[in-house]
Amino acid sequence: MSSKTSETTEGGLAATQATHAPAAAAEDERARASLAGLPHAFISAEGAGVPLNLGDLWGYRELLYFLTWRDIKVRYKQTLMGVAWVVVQPLLLMLVFTLVFNRFVRSGEGAIPYPLFAYSGLLLWTFFSVSVSSGMNSLIGNTSLVTKVYFPRVFIPAAAVGAGLVDLSVGAVLLVPLAAYYGVGVTPKLLLVPAFVGLAALLALSAGMVTSALTVRYRDLRHALPFLLQLWMFASPVIYPVGVVPPSWRWALAANPMTGVLEGFRASLTGTAFDWGLVAVPLVAAPVLVAVAFYVFRSLEDTFADII
Amino acid sequence: MEPVVVRVENVSKRYRIGALHPAYLTFREAVFDAVAARLKRLGRGGAGEDGSTLWALDGVSLEVRRGEILGIVGRNGAGKSTLLKILSRITRPSRGSVEIYGRVGSLLEVGTGFHPDLTGRENIFLNGAVLGMRKAEIKEKFDEIVAFSELERFVETPVKFYSSGMYVRLAFSVAAHLEPEILIMDEVLAVGDMAFQQKCLDKMNEVRQQGRTIFFVSHNLPAITRLCRRAVLLDGGRLVAEGSPQEVVNRYLSGSWKAGAERVWEGDDAPGNAVVRLRAARVLDERGEPAAAVDVRRPFSVEVTYDVLEDGHALTPALEFLNDEGTRVFTTHDAGEAWRRRPRPAGRYASAVRVPGNLLAEGTLIAHVSIMSHFPSTILHARAKNAVAFQVLDEPGGVSARGDYVGPMPGVVRPLLQWDTRADAL
Numbered sequence: 001m002s003s004k005t006s007e008t009t010e011g012g013l014a015a016t017q018a019t020h021a022p023a024a025a026a027e028d029e030r031a032r033a034s035l036a037g038l039p040h041a042f043i044s045a046e047g048a049g050v051p052l053n054l055g056d057l058w059g060y061r062e063l064l065y066f067l068t069w070r071d072i073k074v075r076y077k078q079t080l081m082g083v084a085w086v087v088v089q090p091l092l093l094m095l096v097f098t099l100v101f102n103r104f105v106r107s108g109e110g111a112i113p114y115p116l117f118a119y120s121g122l123l124l125w126t127f128f129s130v131s132v133s134s135g136m137n138s139l140i141g142n143t144s145l146v147t148k149v150y151f152p153r154v155f156i157p158a159a160a161v162g163a164g165l166v167d168l169s170v171g172a173v174l175l176v177p178l179a180a181y182y183g184v185g186v187t188p189k190l191l192l193v194p195a196f197v198g199l200a201a202l203l204a205l206s207a208g209m210v211t212s213a214l215t216v217r218y219r220d221l222r223h224a225l226p227f228l229l230q231l232w233m234f235a236s237p238v239i240y241p242v243g244v245v246p247p248s249w250r251w252a253l254a255a256n257p258m259t260g261v262l263e264g265f266r267a268s269l270t271g272t273a274f275d276w277g278l279v280a281v282p283l284v285a286a287p288v289l290v291a292v293a294f295y296v297f298r299s300l301e302d303t304f305a306d307i308i
Numbered sequence: 309m310e311p312v313v314v315r316v317e318n319v320s321k322r323y324r325i326g327a328l329h330p331a332y333l334t335f336r337e338a339v340f341d342a343v344a345a346r347l348k349r350l351g352r353g354g355a356g357e358d359g360s361t362l363w364a365l366d367g368v369s370l371e372v373r374r375g376e377i378l379g380i381v382g383r384n385g386a387g388k389s390t391l392l393k394i395l396s397r398i399t400r401p402s403r404g405s406v407e408i409y410g411r412v413g414s415l416l417e418v419g420t421g422f423h424p425d426l427t428g429r430e431n432i433f434l435n436g437a438v439l440g441m442r443k444a445e446i447k448e449k450f451d452e453i454v455a456f457s458e459l460e461r462f463v464e465t466p467v468k469f470y471s472s473g474m475y476v477r478l479a480f481s482v483a484a485h486l487e488p489e490i491l492i493m494d495e496v497l498a499v500g501d502m503a504f505q506q507k508c509l510d511k512m513n514e515v516r517q518q519g520r521t522i523f524f525v526s527h528n529l530p531a532i533t534r535l536c537r538r539a540v541l542l543d544g545g546r547l548v549a550e551g552s553p554q555e556v557v558n559r560y561l562s563g564s565w566k567a568g569a570e571r572v573w574e575g576d577d578a579p580g581n582a583v584v585r586l587r588a589a590r591v592l593d594e595r596g597e598p599a600a601a602v603d604v605r606r607p608f609s610v611e612v613t614y615d616v617l618e619d620g621h622a623l624t625p626a627l628e629f630l631n632d633e634g635t636r637v638f639t640t641h642d643a644g645e646a647w648r649r650r651p652r653p654a655g656r657y658a659s660a661v662r663v664p665g666n667l668l669a670e671g672t673l674i675a676h677v678s679i680m681s682h683f684p685s686t687i688l689h690a691r692a693k694n695a696v697a698f699q700v701l702d703e704p705g706g707v708s709a710r711g712d713y714v715g716p717m718p719g720v721v722r723p724l725l726q727w728d729t730r731a732d733a734l
Contacts, residue, residue: 031309031310031311031312032311034311035311035313035409035410038313038409038410038411038489039409039410039411040407040408040409041397041406041407041408041412042405042406042407042408043394043397043400043401043405043406043407043408044400044401044405045400045401045402045403045404045405046400046401046402047402047403062437062442062443063437063438065443066433066434066437066438066443069434070423070426070430070434073425073426073430074423074425074426077425077426077466078425142421144417144420144421145420145421145438146398147393147398147416148398148414148416148417148420149396149398149414149416149420149421149438149439150396150397150398150412150414151438151440302399302400303399305393305398305399306323306399
């Protein structure tokens with residue numbers, strides 16, 4: 001600042017103009033250099049494409065943790081049984097289905113005992129459907145976050161899945177006595193359990209992203225989704241094994257990525273053989289669906305605050 | 309010179325009127341609307357935008373350098389909040405672009421993300437994270453935040469059991485410990501009790517001294533003039549004035565009250581009748597210069613210039629002072645002996661009333677001007693409502709009714725009064 005002032009006072013008007021420009025440019029250069037290392041954001045207009053802002057996902061990662069933590073905390077505040085509900089729901093369903101279906105579903109040679117079969121299926125399915133439905137409601141349930149502060153909004157439905165994962169881990173504890181009771185041994189395949197849980201989480205996240213983004217504009221989904229999830233459950237091998245479906249209809253079952261996830265999850269738990277044909281479907285579909293859903297979400301995200 | 313850290317280039321934001329009132333759309337309505345809109349457009353030969361869009365911002369350009377505190381003033385709906393939302397990346401501009409260097413913290417609401425079922429402690433962490441603080445940072449400042457809020461005893465209580473004052477205090481305390489390079493604040497100081505507001509203003513002053521850049525929207529015009537070095541005025545989505553806070557605030561007042569510190573009437577539209585025409589009204593500081601803002605401790609005067617068109621009337625100029633809440637602070641008539649009951653010859657007159665220092669409270673003041681006759685009977689010759697508007701600023705230091713007190717001093721007037729204390733031996 002001082003050097004510029006002295007130059008302008010010493011020179012004439014013409015000289016001032018001549019020396020001013022480079023001095024100012026040099027100063028601008030110095031000023032700009034002092035901005036190096038600061039986070040830089042460029043906000044473009046709506047028409048200018050959909051920036052994915054993947055860097056922000058990393059930059060704000062702690063918030064994903066906090067939102068998940070909040071969802072878990074809030075879910076069991078002021079409840080008597082707290083997190084025990086996570087076990088009670090699939091357990092009761094398992095008892096009911098065992099009473100009703102145990103006789104109809106023939107457990108063949110080497111098949112998984114029905115109560116274990118049903119509980120593992122219901123546990124994973126409950127995780128999936130709760131994650132999707134709470135994911136769908138997550139954005140409209142966090143209006144003040146969406147309209148008052150910036151962070152990658154995808155963390156909101158993602159936190160719903162994250163909270164579901166914690167529930168799932170708690171519910172999985174009951175698998176240990178069940179497996180022990182039915183004499184299912186520990187096999188190296190158990191190491192693959194997290195992989196199938198991960199696939200289920202990715203599928204739930206995809207559905208959560210798309211449905212939550214659409215729900216911001218169209219509230220219809222809130223009425224349709226619980227019904228659709230129910231239908232989806234009966235179209236997935238949750239309470240019945242793939243074997244009961246006539247071979248001519250197997251393709252329809254296989255096309256549902258949750259089929260492969262459920263089958264793979266159970267096979268990993270009990271150490272039985274994989275049906276690779278079924279498992280391959282979610283392996284391919286989950287990453288593709290997540291990418292597509294994320295793009296859909298991002299392209300709608302910029303309008304959330306305006307229309308929510 | 310400090311580098312430009314925020315560059316707003318030609319930013320516009322368009323809203324559909326329908327989207328402003330978010331009637332929840334259903335698929336059926338969407339399909340119906342889409343078809344109807346297409347038909348309508350066909351009918352009008354493919355005309356583009358119809359009347360259902362609103363430009364909340366219209367071609368706003370702005371540069372802010374590091375360490376600046378920029379005040380943003382304007383009426384409701386002028387686009388202030390939309391601008392802040394774009395700067396905060398909550399919504400994208402319809403046109404134009406924004407470039408930002410540095411971590412941005414937005415305070416568009418007090419306690420964003422607070423959950424009623426969570427305890428004070430839990431909400432400090434959650435709110436801190438939502439506002440962009442790192443977990444380690446929150447941990448480090450946790451005790452400081454709790455101490456600032458003065459809620460040590462309630463930190464393990466769910467915030468739904470807090471009173472609204474406690475809630476705001478906790479939320480503010482988190483916000484006050486936010487240390488972004490760029491802070492964006494929207495009218496958040498409008499809530500909370502006065503003592504706590506002052507505490508927050510002090511904290512903001514501290515933040516300013518650390519060289520942070522602040523965007524500050526407020527209807528509290530004295531706060532704008534006191535805190536900011538530069539201000540902009542938005543009106544109808546456009547940036548209509550930029551400059552020193554006093555100039556801009558004055559411009560805003562002249563727009564909204566249709567009055568500034570100086571008002572001149574020319575020609576036959578001037579208020580008045582066949583006897584008197586008002587010509588000018590001015591707020592003048594001690595040196596006789598027109599002033600949009602006056603120091604709460606210093607005297608100032610309001611001068612009314614008027615033409616007397618007819619000989620032989622005894623005239624009384626009068627002023628009514630109102631504050632920005634519309635409360636009449638006081639009314640004053642010229643009761644001096646010089647012109648009282650004395651018929652005046654035609655001519656131009658200038659009457660000034662001197663208002664002593666340490667009389668008014670800080671804030672915005674508006675004055676109505678009247679010229680009357682009381683003798684032989686009362687006639688109102690000329691009257692101009694909202695003729696001038698000005699600010700009374702509360703500068704620290706000097707001899708004022710504050711003494712050594714730095715907190716808020718509510719009240720319509722703030723006279724410096726004589727106190728006497730008698731000490732008796734016990």
